[in-house]
Amino acid sequence: MISTKVNLGGLEMATPVATASGTFGYGFEYLGALDYTCLGAVTAKGIRLDPWPGNAMPRHAEVPGGLVNAIGLQGTGIDRFVDITVPHYMAQVKDAPPMIVNIWGGSVDEYAEVARRLTEAAATDECAAIKAIECNVSCPNVKEGGHTFGQDPAVLNRLVSAVRAKTTLPLIVKLAPNVPDMRPYVKACEDGGADALSMINTIPAMVIDIERRRPVLANVTGGLSGRGIHPAAVKLVYDAHRATKLPILAMGGVYEAKDAIEFFLAGATAVAVGTATFSDPSTARKVLDGITDYCERHGFSSVADLVGALE
């Protein structure tokens, strides 16, 4: 028996496979199409204080190797989230996997307040599934949104510190991929008291409808995800792992076990499946099975032993 347990900065995961924020709704939408026992965690869609309408339509375009999206973080606000959504998730999903809540806001204070509310809720039975916070400082699709927070290490540090002050939950910070060097950002998170990092968010991108001579997305630009970004994600995880001891939740084009194992070897403690779920909802299951199979073949008794295990 291969041990699949991992600890992501205090978040105990029964398996190293999670779902990526924004690709798995509020956790329950894929019931029936996926065997949830394979999931070490689900990550909820980005939540902020108040409800948010998101961008105009169209919000996505299919591209070779993936997807460009500009959903714009449409979401129910924190009230409805803790009152209805999380309890619903827990009621619907038997042995519900721990939930990582992805948060964002228009100001440092808003991030901190959302974190406070979640921490409060997590202490109640109705929302006990809430087990960690993922701070999204890198969504390319909301101008007012978190993007700028993730682009300046000093601002990032302030943000992480403020959120840290309001939560005892494991705090994961989700970083932007389009930087010349991960290190200052990693350090800003470390110094701010983050428990883990997650990467990568989508890569800024744009698709033009040449017949209409217009951007396909109403938001003009969006974020590239899926198969094609995987090699770029592996590089960033590798860089971050060499710069820090913080555990890393890696995502970006995980379609097969091979993709996840590359992430582990590059230094990730866990992986999240995102865009791949759209084409095959059972991706996470297949990925987990492939990981344990790999461990068996290579004589690893625990997935945790794969982390950073490059020769």
Add this chain to the structure above:
Amino acid sequence: MISTKVNLGGLEMATPVATASGTFGYGFEYLGALDYTCLGAVTAKGIRLDPWPGNAMPRHAEVPGGLVNAIGLQGTGIDRFVDITVPHYMAQVKDAPPMIVNIWGGSVDEYAEVARRLTEAAATDECAAIKAIECNVSCPNVKEGGHTFGQDPAVLNRLVSAVRAKTTLPLIVKLAPNVPDMRPYVKACEDGGADALSMINTIPAMVIDIERRRPVLANVTGGLSGRGIHPAAVKLVYDAHRATKLPILAMGGVYEAKDAIEFFLAGATAVAVGTATFSDPSTARKVLDGITDYCERHGFSSVADLVGALE
């Protein structure tokens, strides 16, 4: 008859389709497999002062949607380049398209000296094909190389100014894609006296051989190119075009006319075909034919009218 002429910061191109540096050798290697009359320019492989051995093998890995390479700028030095390579190109290729010479170096002085030598050579009959310099400040594969130059706007400005001082040839600066914001880099080039920009270089990436638990590339990391990076490239060209009047030579996943037209509409004056040539050497021909066809269908009498022509 559609006019296909464009002017890229002083470089007169008979068509808006060039080849990308490092994917088309020194210009003559694809003779026989491509009708060269479709080319507005060829870009030579990166050249520096002295010969350079490049990285150890393996130097590439195929990935979905493209390629990760770490050739490491192997190349003949400037002496051999002007004495033998360029004259050979001109002798071999009938009506040789203008050559853009991609340069790099370990110091600002080295860049400047290579530029000076090229400018001198370009004035001779034997090397008259040399018509522009492309300053590579963004190759992810050479540590000692240009990478750092492209990561700091101040350093970039110093580099561009120094090269500018040594050359009267059209000066194109090739920027890195992995930045949070193109604008400071664009401004550094403008202020330094660049005539044009080119983008994007490859995106830093890594591939791991999970069976051997080793990076596939001897250089550990490399650069991602090809189809999958196209939407990210379009976004960066769009951003740069809105930030400057400098003309842009766009590259990154041009496989079909559609890809090139997206670049024009986003603001590029010309495009370069890179990785696509490897799978289909006649890509540039097909791309040009598709562009003129599009112009006809949409009532554009000149390709130049497409530049930035988003509705």
Add this chain to the structure above:
Amino acid sequence: MLDAAAKALEHVEIGADYRRLVLEAPQLSAALAPGQFVHVRVPALETSALRRPFSVFDASEGRVTVLYKTVGRGTSALNGVKPGDVVKVLGPLGHGFPVECDGEALLVGGGYGVAPLHFLARALKTSGHRDVVAFIGGRTSSDLLAVDELRALGVDVRLATNDGSAGVKGLVTDPLDDELARLREEGRRFELFACGPDPMLKAVAMRANGTGAKGWISMDRHMICGVGACYACIQKTVRGNSRCCVEGPVFRAADLVWE
């Protein structure tokens, strides 16, 4: 919801660009209701390609039938499916039509929009509803789908084409308006059920709202997940930005907000 591995039983061209694909998927077939849709993985596309959503033309006897128009990359690739091939089909998805109707059921369909109306018509007929009239429109006669199948169900079918090659020359709302006038005159009740291109749907919704009748409008929005997880498929409604794939695809005409 389940992701069925469905075997293709039949795949035939039905006029110009339209095809009928019959799949064997007993569990899914039993679970589907009229107006719901399925999300299909096109086998020939690369693994990273998105699924394609299709309404259900019919679900019975362990089979699920879709009727589709070849319009782009995905549907072209779908053409290659041969009997015996296995296709992954996620469903049942979304909220469909109510299978009940107060008064005459007026079904209004354009192009492949007829597909869910056929399933609805059969269900209404099966549940004993007598007065079902279908208004079917298209550019030309070859765009009028399922006419014979509907007639075989005992549905009163009225046709309209832009070029007059079949039925009334004009829009599908022309014969619909005639019928609405007649019903108003006779003081009879009715409900509207529609699926097709946006302008047609808007026209039908306006008529429902204008007459105070119930209107059930099936919207067609670009989708990613199909299950409510991604928020790509927004339709503006009185409740804000609603997801077409779970809050729809069938919306009440009164709830829709048109831009």
Add this chain to the structure above:
Amino acid sequence: MLDAAAKALEHVEIGADYRRLVLEAPQLSAALAPGQFVHVRVPALETSALRRPFSVFDASEGRVTVLYKTVGRGTSALNGVKPGDVVKVLGPLGHGFPVECDGEALLVGGGYGVAPLHFLARALKTSGHRDVVAFIGGRTSSDLLAVDELRALGVDVRLATNDGSAGVKGLVTDPLDDELARLREEGRRFELFACGPDPMLKAVAMRANGTGAKGWISMDRHMICGVGACYACIQKTVRGNSRCCVEGPVFRAADLVWE
């Protein structure tokens, strides 16, 4: 060099994992010399996939034949090519073997490395060279390719397998060493021509260098462009980092630097 649109004429399995693909490409066929290779676009792979390089097993009468082992994604996809399909084939590429030899021609091949040696053997025989001995090795008997074809050309064929299932049990260098000893005793001249896995090539090159005989070694390096444009396919030589695709694939044994 040209990028021929070649029609597949024949595609057959020849033992375990090996296949022979015969293509119609008159211009290319006429231009190819032994030891050169072609760069093949595998039709079933996505457009962005790299080409795959293959040595030429034979080129005559307007045909180009390659013999390949199915080892991965590209070669598996190549299996699907059917007679009548069109395959893009770039060639002739690289520097091949000299078709002349001072003394006995000793051909040493392993696995699919026999392919270019067959083309060479035929050319040597055609040009009147009598003494051609081929040493063919493999893991097991099914890895020994083109044995009958070589014998039919009048080549003296010696076999070796690791498991002893055909020929000598051991390495291909075992029968080679016997022959080298005999030649030395008789004071006869010879040249070595080799293609196969790296360890075998190194062993042959060492023997050439050790005896002062000429050795012609065909190297197999991962390639991108195949034409000298990308510098992916490096082989270390006394001249530095040489490109296998243009300076090779056949190198002089004396020029190779082994790591």
